[in-house]
Amino acid sequence: MSNIITSKDVHLYYGEKEALHGISLDFIEHQITALIGPSGCGKSTYLRCLNRMNDLIKGVTITGSIKLEDRDIYSPETDVVSLRKRVGMVFQQPNPFPFNVYENVAYGLRLAGERDKHVLDERVETSLKQAAIWDEVKDHLYENALAFSGGQQQRICVARVLAVQPEVILLDEPTSALDPISSAKIEDTLLNIRDQYTVIIVTHNMQQASRISDKTAFLLNGDLVEYAKTEKMFIHPDDEKTSDYLNGKFG
Amino acid sequence: MRELFDDELKKLHGRFVEMGLNISEQIYSSTKAFMEHDKQLAKEVIDADNETNGEEMRLEKQALSLIALQQPVATDFRVIISILKASSDLERIGDHAVSIARETIRVKGNPRIPKVEKEIAKMTDQVRDMLEKALDAYSKSDAEAAKQLSENDVQVDKQYLLIRDAITKAVEEDTETATASSSYFMVIRLLERIGDHIVNLAEWIVYSAVGKIVELNPGKANPELVHKLYSEEIVKEKDQPTSNQAKPK
Structure with a gap:
């Protein structure tokens, strides 16, 4: 059980405004970690730091x-494309590309230069299976991915991330646009892939955090309030603020 | 997700039934030790209680964790709450078995009353029968069976009153049995309390199965009932000729 990502004293500023006040969090390999907290607490902002998605926003410092393993991801030598290959991301809104399912999943591999049809076929099938969507799409692989339901699209997006075999998968509220059944399928998917991937998920749904995560971090106003095993967090958190938030008293 | 929860729930069920069966065994062993003046067996019962307490703690921990992490509602919620409540009753029954075992050690070597001990054995059988029926009703989630077995508690209560009389009479006849008698009083009181805990357990089976909080203790529903049955039994005994009288001289 070693740490795959270690972060120390992460501050983030949007221009003058400080959005993260020194977050130190470590993520253990092959575990699911949930980041929870009210809107604006900084959890998505922090998550986006982990594969440098915030680089795209102007005025961010x-x-x-x-560190991903022992290499600083913000060092000048870091190649952002290969970083994002190792640390993949799934967003709140399902965002498949406007072409067929197969090409969606194969996209990252083709981008990486993979040409072998057998390899592509095998990887597409495996990824769709891991994302628990194979049975629903296997006979429609060449249909436009946008023709599927929101829940199915989201699992296709998970498959697209899995296809490039990242080490870490970041998910930013991946089920908040989905119905409970589709959400449950995404949760199943995450539990299925836990043995091979490290999963970090931002969620507004506390039940979701409690059901699937091994550890939970609670952020509030840009500070890390508490970080512990999920079971401890939901039964006897150390901080009164955590308890109040989990009980829906604010946020 | 669902599968994971169902697996956990199945484990919880399994643990609960196993704990129940162990407790039934404990009642058997503790009263056997008491009847047969078996100090060694009594010690084994006392030692085994640590295991029961540990098992209850593990059961509670698992149930609490399921509640906190899975937020069960409806049937699943009732099942887990029932196990949580019923396991406390099982644990108390285990404590009572230990107290019976302790009486074995205390009373050993003092003059005893065989007739009373025979009746205590009968009372033990009644109580164990109730517990086994309760575990069966639990496994089948059978509210009707739970209600029926609770009615047997009135027989246990009646047996308690009858044995109490027999002990008093025996001490009046032979004061040497006074030390044993105080133990007998204690043991029948404990068996009677075990009966009450089994009724509590039955109440949780009903809640789990049909979602109703009920009072199944026949003595509480009708406080006169036990005394009525007891008085009828006394009259019956007086009317019956004793075996000595029946023999022609």
Whole structure:
């Protein structure tokens, strides 16, 4: 059980405004970690630091250190494309590309230069199976991915991330646009892939955090309030604020 | 997700039934030790209680964790709450078995009353029969069976009153049995309390199965009932000729 990502004293500023006040969090390999907290607490902002998605936003300054294994992801030598290959991301709104299912899943591999049809076929099938969507799409692989339901699209997006075999998968509220049945399928998917991937998920749904995660971090106003095993967090958190938030008293 | 929860729930069920069966065994062993003046067996019962307490703690921990992490509702919620409540009753029954075992050690070597001990054995059988029926009703989630077995508690209560009389009479006849008698009083009181805990358990079976909080203790529903049955039994005994009188001289 070693740490795959270690972050120390991460501050993030949007211009003058400080959005993260020094977050130190470590993520254990092959575990699911949930980041929870009310809107605006910084959980998505923090998550986006982990594969440098915030680089795309103007006026953002980040200090502190974030290491993937032992390499600082913000060092000048880091190649952002290969970083994002190792640390994949799934967003709140399902965002398949406007072409067929097969090409969606194969996209990252083709981008990486994979040409072998057998390899592509095998990887597409495996990824769709891991994402628990294979049975629903296997006879429709060449139909436009946008023709599927929101829940199915989201699982296709998970498959697209899995196809490039990242080590870490970041999910930013992946089920908040989905109905409970589709959400449950995504949750099943995450539990299925836990043995091979490290999963970090931002969620507004506390039940979701409690059901699937091994550890939970609670953020509030840009600070990390508490970080512990999920079971401990939901039964006897150390901080009164955590308890109040989990009980829906604010946020 | 669902599968994971169902697996956990199945484990919880299994643990609960196993704990129940162990407790039934404990009642058997503790009263056997008491009847047969078996100090060694009594010690084994006392030692085994640590295991029961540990098992209850593990059961509670698992149930609490399921509640906190899975937020069960409806049937699943009732099942888990019932196990949580019923396991406390099982644990108390285990404590009572230990107290019976302790009496074995205390009373050993003092003059005893065989007739009373025979009646205590009968009372033990009644109580164990109730517990086994309760575990069966639990396994089948059978509310009707739970209600029926609770009615047997009135027989246990009646047996308690009858044995109490027999002990008093025996001490009046032979004061040497006073030490044993105080133990007998204790043991029948404990068996009677075990009966009450089994009724509580039955109440949780009903809640789990049909979602109703009920009072199944026949003595509580009708406080006169036990005394009525007891008085009828006394009259019956007086009317019956004793075996000595029946023999022609």
